[in-house]
Amino acid sequence: MTFNQHSSRLRIATQKSGRLSQESQALFTSCGLKINLREQRLIAHVENMDIDILRVRDDDIPGLVMDGVCDLGIVGENVLEEESLQRQLDNEPCDYDILSRLSFGGCRLSIAVQQEADYQGPTSLAGKTIATTYPRLLNRYLKQQGVQARIVNLKGSVEVAPRAGLADAICDLVSTGATLEANGLREVEVIYRSKAVLIQRKNVSDAAQLKIINTLMPRISAVMQANESKYIMLHAPKAKLNEIIALLPGAENPTLLPLAGNDEQMAVHVVSSETLFWETMEQLKALGASSILVLPIEKMME
């Protein structure tokens, strides 16, 4: 019997404070959840839906879902995969479904060596010591490469290990690369690419809980889709209309509107699935486009 069979309220595990907390929170708010959040609380109640948000360390989220203590969870794939590998090794339950890949928390798990170190490929790691918070993912990679190295498991400050003489290399999360650079390290292999995911425990059968999940999922997709889209508006000279439309990402069917008192130009409106880069904006301007607006979209349902 799992924890949840006592209650129909849906329990969602999220990171309390860290890289995923703000965006997880923003996602819930965009989905219409009114959360009664008091900073130190472990459980935050959603006032307008039968949902409780559990705020925990991200490392605990996969286990809480796999053990059926929470129904849903938002966690980085890196943490999820590491926990799965560990549980498989320990013969512990590790069942879950991924409901959605989210558009935040993007990072990569990489191996880095000291700036001046000689590195010729994975075989250069043979016999070396590598510090990491992700021993299982690193071990899987080394096995795939047929390389034997010693793994030192550190929970934090992995990037200082080489300078402290604790390791020859590290395997840690990278996003901008600033942390590596600040510590005199060089990224040499990307071993895993990660994003935040929404996971669900196996065998959710409570009708009330399923109903909430079925309400929530289309809203999450709508918010994700909107996050990745932009609404672009501009004025274009009629003579250059085709060239201008060709520059707009994903603009197969733009809306064309006449401009009052102006026969030379038209307004072009388009929902684009991509960001409009500065370079494209400059090209549009060079073609005679003006009043170019790129607006965020809040919600989107097709």
Ligand SMILES: Nc1ncnc2c1ncn2[C@@H]1O[C@H](COP(=O)(O)OP(=O)(O)OP(=O)(O)O)[C@@H](O)[C@H]1O
């Ligand atoms: N630099 C980054 N850019 C984007 N996403 C990142 C970055 N670093 C980590 N992440 C993602 O965010 C997750 C949480 O990172 P964070 O650094 O907040 O974890 P933590 O320090 O282990 O937090 P906790 O206290 O909850 O254990 C990571 O597991 C990863 O999926």
Ligand SMILES: O=P(O)(O)OC[C@H]1O[C@H](OP(=O)(O)OP(=O)(O)O)[C@H](O)[C@@H]1O
């Ligand atoms: O490539 P970068 O953009 O520099 O990001 C990478 C850093 O971000 C993460 O740590 P975070 O800043 O979340 O702090 P933490 O070590 O306390 O988790 C990660 O563990 C790296 O240290």
Ligand SMILES: [Mg+2]
């Ligand atoms: Mg953690």
